[in-house]
Amino acid sequence: MNDRGGPAVCAEGLRKRYGGTNALDGLDLHIPRGTVHGLLGPNGAGKTTAVRALATLLRFEGGRALVAGLDVARDPHGVRRRIGLAGQYAALDEGLTGRQNLELFGRLFRLGGRRARLRAAELLEHFGLADAGGKGVAEYSGGMRRRLDLAASLILAPDVLFLDEPTTGLDPRARGEVWDTVRTLVSEGTTVLLTTQYLDEADRLATRVTVIDRGRAIADDTPEGLKNRVGGDRIEVVVAEAEDLGRVAGIVARVAGPGAGPETDEEGRRVHAPVSDRVTALTEVARTLRDERIRVEDIGLRRPSLDDVFLRLTGHRAEVA
């Protein structure tokens, strides 16, 4: 498909200012071909800005970016031939049917009328929208729109696909479908850059993850590596009476992983600690709590969230933008 070697995306020191905010503050990204790369960050971290810059929609003020081997600033037209983009919100013409949307974009990708029609039919079929193809997009559910939007970004079978929060707002089934599509695409050689706010999503899909904060990469690692940094799964106990917190912390400490004691959150009457053997830890703590007759409101295992990753990497909580 593309004989140029080298990475699918290579960005160095991307900068973009909006008024007083540095939306991108020297962002570096390096994505090998045929992989899924997660761009993980809280609201306002600069994920959308990064995607828009790489997808030729936004001129950046500093740095250099190569996508599919082509310079984004110098050859945007060439880059556009090799990328697909599904933005944070489905970009569809509500006044047309699903099929008409795909045909329109196919024609504008310069496939010609006949091939645009064939391509639209293929994609509708692939995305399970063949039956809904004749319906107006205005009647589509959120999940159907997402799928159609994704289909539209695949019209040219792109070398590099940008997906900006592709599963935000989807129900678990629709989310699973998007994940499957991404896996299929990657198995066929497409490189995917996917932004997300969910560590879980990055964990399931991405080969590597770049965590960004305030327009800058603060970590670049495998999902495993990231989770290990925050200590993997955590056990969490919420007690009924605040005075039990100390005793519970003692109990939890016995199952906590080495070198990571329990943390106590007085306000939430909560004790939590990283654990390695999930099930043993849970049963162990539950039994001890019952034996000692400590009244508990909630007990459970929690996967590390983006918040935890954040806290660990930056020492501050993610600010809500």
Place this chain on the structure above:
Amino acid sequence: MATGTITGTAARSSVDLGVPQVDRSHERLYWVLADCWNVVRRDLLHYRRLPVLILWRLGFPMVSVLLYGFVFGSAMRVPGGGDYREFLMPGMFASTMAFGFMNTATAVVTDTARGVTDRFRSMPMSSSAVCSGRGLADLTVAVAELAILALTALAIGWRSDGGLVDTVAAFGLLLLLRFSLIWVGVWCGLVVPNEEAAGGLYAVVFPLTMISSVFVAPSLMPAWLAPVAAWNPVSSTVQATRELFGNPGAGGGTWVEQHAVLMAVVWPLVITAVFLPLAVRRFQRLSR
């Protein structure tokens, strides 16, 4: 639904998601025109899917014709005498063209707000086609609007007493006004932040069409308002078409009214000269 999920399609997908061939057998200019046509075609598809859309758009002038022509008509005076409905129709044509600006602005803001404009911009299509296609589509719709409106006018007794050339020239001037307002519409559509705010543009267009010679001759307005109405670009088109159609109310006491045909050409050219570059620059600034 056999293909309800994507799961399990991996085996087929190498066929499904094969690389489609981009057609590269043509010259650059061919593609610029083809892109433009595809943008136009897309807009026309909206009307094919929902033909009542065009009736909605004509709702305002049609209701106005009925209200002004039949309800107030008998109380309205035409300077120099003549039938008020005959006087009114050129005004209706021109105000429909003026209000058409809202269609452009709304279409542009909708595309931008919903990300369709960005999708176009991320594709290897000609970027000028996004705007030129928009303009051409709006002109095509304007022709349809004028045709329907003219037929309605004929049905209620309006006639053009001008010759064929004058009549065609009058419709040409109406389309010229619409053409110039396309660029105002594109610019406004790119400037307003969202679809709701675009609705507020009515507050601008409504007085613009009312304070003109559309419904009432400026000479019958208060002295401070008359010159505003007379110099309104919409008025020039209205007066010029009255003249060319041979309808009552043409001419007037002021210079601008006496040179209506000239001004009906000059105004749109000035508007285009100002707003076309503004619109293009605004479009280019989307990448800021």
